[in-house]
Amino acid sequence: MTDVREIPGGVTAPHGFSAAGVAAGIKNGKKDVALLFSHRPASAAGVFTTNRVRAAPVLVTMRHLEDGMARAVVVNSGNANACNGPQGPGDAEDMAAEAGRRLNIPGDQVLVASTGVIGKPMPMDKVIEGIRRASAELDPRGGARAAAAIMTTDLFTKEAAVTVELDGCTVAVGGMAKGSGMIHPDMATMLGFVTTDAAIAPGLLKSALARVVERTFNMITVDGDTSTNDMVVVLANGAAGNPLLESEGPAYTAFCAALEKVCRKLAVAIARDGEGATKLLEVRVRGAATGRDARLAAKAVASSSLVKSAVFGEDANWGRVLCAAGYSGAAFNPGAVDIYVGDVKVAENGGALPFDEAAASRVLGQKEVVFTIDFQQGSGVATAWGCDLTYDYVRINGSYRT
Amino acid sequence: MTDVREIPGGVTAPHGFSAAGVAAGIKNGKKDVALLFSHRPASAAGVFTTNRVRAAPVLVTMRHLEDGMARAVVVNSGNANACNGPQGPGDAEDMAAEAGRRLNIPGDQVLVASTGVIGKPMPMDKVIEGIRRASAELDPRGGARAAAAIMTTDLFTKEAAVTVELDGCTVAVGGMAKGSGMIHPDMATMLGFVTTDAAIAPGLLKSALARVVERTFNMITVDGDTSTNDMVVVLANGAAGNPLLESEGPAYTAFCAALEKVCRKLAVAIARDGEGATKLLEVRVRGAATGRDARLAAKAVASSSLVKSAVFGEDANWGRVLCAAGYSGAAFNPGAVDIYVGDVKVAENGGALPFDEAAASRVLGQKEVVFTIDFQQGSGVATAWGCDLTYDYVRINGSYRT
Numbered sequence: 001m002t003d004v005r006e007i008p009g010g011v012t013a014p015h016g017f018s019a020a021g022v023a024a025g026i027k028n029g030k031k032d033v034a035l036l037f038s039h040r041p042a043s044a045a046g047v048f049t050t051n052r053v054r055a056a057p058v059l060v061t062m063r064h065l066e067d068g069m070a071r072a073v074v075v076n077s078g079n080a081n082a083c084n085g086p087q088g089p090g091d092a093e094d095m096a097a098e099a100g101r102r103l104n105i106p107g108d109q110v111l112v113a114s115t116g117v118i119g120k121p122m123p124m125d126k127v128i129e130g131i132r133r134a135s136a137e138l139d140p141r142g143g144a145r146a147a148a149a150i151m152t153t154d155l156f157t158k159e160a161a162v163t164v165e166l167d168g169c170t171v172a173v174g175g176m177a178k179g180s181g182m183i184h185p186d187m188a189t190m191l192g193f194v195t196t197d198a199a200i201a202p203g204l205l206k207s208a209l210a211r212v213v214e215r216t217f218n219m220i221t222v223d224g225d226t227s228t229n230d231m232v233v234v235l236a237n238g239a240a241g242n243p244l245l246e247s248e249g250p251a252y253t254a255f256c257a258a259l260e261k262v263c264r265k266l267a268v269a270i271a272r273d274g275e276g277a278t279k280l281l282e283v284r285v286r287g288a289a290t291g292r293d294a295r296l297a298a299k300a301v302a303s304s305s306l307v308k309s310a311v312f313g314e315d316a317n318w319g320r321v322l323c324a325a326g327y328s329g330a331a332f333n334p335g336a337v338d339i340y341v342g343d344v345k346v347a348e349n350g351g352a353l354p355f356d357e358a359a360a361s362r363v364l365g366q367k368e369v370v371f372t373i374d375f376q377q378g379s380g381v382a383t384a385w386g387c388d389l390t391y392d393y394v395r396i397n398g399s400y401r402t
Numbered sequence: 403m404t405d406v407r408e409i410p411g412g413v414t415a416p417h418g419f420s421a422a423g424v425a426a427g428i429k430n431g432k433k434d435v436a437l438l439f440s441h442r443p444a445s446a447a448g449v450f451t452t453n454r455v456r457a458a459p460v461l462v463t464m465r466h467l468e469d470g471m472a473r474a475v476v477v478n479s480g481n482a483n484a485c486n487g488p489q490g491p492g493d494a495e496d497m498a499a500e501a502g503r504r505l506n507i508p509g510d511q512v513l514v515a516s517t518g519v520i521g522k523p524m525p526m527d528k529v530i531e532g533i534r535r536a537s538a539e540l541d542p543r544g545g546a547r548a549a550a551a552i553m554t555t556d557l558f559t560k561e562a563a564v565t566v567e568l569d570g571c572t573v574a575v576g577g578m579a580k581g582s583g584m585i586h587p588d589m590a591t592m593l594g595f596v597t598t599d600a601a602i603a604p605g606l607l608k609s610a611l612a613r614v615v616e617r618t619f620n621m622i623t624v625d626g627d628t629s630t631n632d633m634v635v636v637l638a639n640g641a642a643g644n645p646l647l648e649s650e651g652p653a654y655t656a657f658c659a660a661l662e663k664v665c666r667k668l669a670v671a672i673a674r675d676g677e678g679a680t681k682l683l684e685v686r687v688r689g690a691a692t693g694r695d696a697r698l699a700a701k702a703v704a705s706s707s708l709v710k711s712a713v714f715g716e717d718a719n720w721g722r723v724l725c726a727a728g729y730s731g732a733a734f735n736p737g738a739v740d741i742y743v744g745d746v747k748v749a750e751n752g753g754a755l756p757f758d759e760a761a762a763s764r765v766l767g768q769k770e771v772v773f774t775i776d777f778q779q780g781s782g783v784a785t786a787w788g789c790d791l792t793y794d795y796v797r798i799n800g801s802y803r804t
Contacts, residue, residue: 049639050729051725051728051729052728052729052733052734052736053724053725053727053728053736053752054728054736081723082721082722082725083721083736083749083752083753083754084753084754085751085752085753087738117721118719118721118722118724118725118752119720119721119724119754120754121754122627132496164429177694183717190457228721228724228725228728305707305795305799306799309795309796309798309799309800310800312796312800313799313800315800317520318521319485319519319520319521319630320481320520321454321483321621322455322485322519322520322521322630323455323484323630325454326453326454326455326456326630327452327453327454327457331454332454333453334456334485335487347485347521349487350485350487351457351485351486351487351521352485352486352521352522352523378669388794389796389799391793391796392795393707393711393796394714394791394792394793394795394796395793396711397707397708397711397712397715397791398712398714398717
């Protein structure tokens, strides 16, 4: 069993990373420009939105990752730099170039991410000034400030960090992320940034990230809308001094376990902080014919507006759970499905079961609600995370742009 | 040009049909059992939910339609008869048998539909008594009462009727439908019942229904949840005396136009009466490479929680429109997309356009809001209908079962 241990902090928990977060005036007075810097060259990998409309920074970051190496990430909140025509990629490249100048590295070693409103030109004067100030304030303990600067409608910062032993050497993995609307990831979610002082080859880092994202960021949903700006990137700078990871094996497995723990914590935090959410919804599927069937069903249930409204109303409406599984595309026998709310079995073999409504109410009254669906068919399992659908989601999104 | 004329009424507008709606006590005092009867043998066809979890009446009705003929439809609201184990189909067959006895026709010529809560056994005493009373109250002017009896959370009844000339003979098509949650049809929507006094062969009737449903009921959405009980059925009894329609040609085209007009009116009424809705949202896509691309994009935009919230908030947030088109699966060039709110162009070639915010606000303040998306690529067009996402949707669905 791999021993992955949680530690405090986020992107600056691993050795050899500094970060900063400053208020550059892009949004009203709050921190809105983050900078993350690796003191030494780092392997880098990313996963990106599958939306056909990709924001300019997504395109630029994909290009800058082609060589599998990066030294820095610059992020702004308050403006997504999406749907801005040819000016968009130009502005994103200017952000990378300015950060590169300040950090004394080539601009194409800087990754760029943006989040906020779509279709407004970037206020580049403010952004550039923000990058200058952030570069002057880089701090090996600056992770929390960077995590604050990438927030939009998020209510709390999202950070996680762990350590794990690789070949006798203690390695750290840290990360930060932001939500909290337009969340229905497919290949990547909103913005996630992960650092590690492990030494790992770029190709293997990419494999590890893809494998982990499939089980973490890709299993959360807030509102079914896959953003134009989603990305998760990881930088691995080798400062821990472990032997370079170049192929699969026990050390790679341990690294993946650490990476998954950080990514899962960040992903679940995004779901918990979904726009307007009052409850975290966890949907566990087991007994599916395949892992894919389990993932399809878990995500459809967590995405269902009817299920999410019922969770808000603390209503054990298992019919909606079965209905959502039914249209998910997962193959299963409707007559063999058991459903649990917390540990209360509410349906058996696809039909109603007299259950203790008071016990179910107690489960639904908690801040975290777990639905378990057992297809009783095979060994496929999956877990998805979402949140309830509330009046506040409507309020927040009825007046976001204005 | 086919001359399709609207006339008052619904399922009893065509000759040779009677209907009734009674309150049998399945829900609190409101009408909840509807019966529709054709005075002579009728061709019949149906389309059904693609949800893997199909309610018992769906299974029974599919079986009773195998010979392409039917004489009656019995419908109850207040209980979906879904997820009730083997008892479900037995109860649905009993409903058909009882109606058959009262109407002096074989039970397998009766179609059955149910709508309401999932996973509660049917109160069969009340249902059977309701069928008896409905059969005694059958009335050639009873369409409106039947339309009232199939409602659940609907705020208004949904009826439509038209006439059209076929081979020199005036033929009528009438229909009724119900919404208004768990609406995201795929093959069919919630419950729709269409009658016509046209003479048309069963196979051709089935083709006509499939073609029309694809452009009407399948293009509406309220909350992205495809129900377990969806069905649309049509009965054609030939009472109008037109020469039997047996193959495609001008008369078939005219019949399809009439059928489409009735189905579109019913479908749009379902969207307008979506749970909690204050506005009807119409999304028109044009210039798509194919009709399929247009349909995918139109439906994704109409389904987006973020777009729906923005419509509620009367916010011209076109970025969310483009984002939803982007993840819809439709192929298009993001740099060539124009977007209109009403007749106000708000985005051009995928980028922001300075537009008259006051004019856009006036459009968004109306009860019907039209978004038009022009991909400027081909001749594919499609229209989808939805509604805004409001506080009331959350309120209604936070406490439906209890």
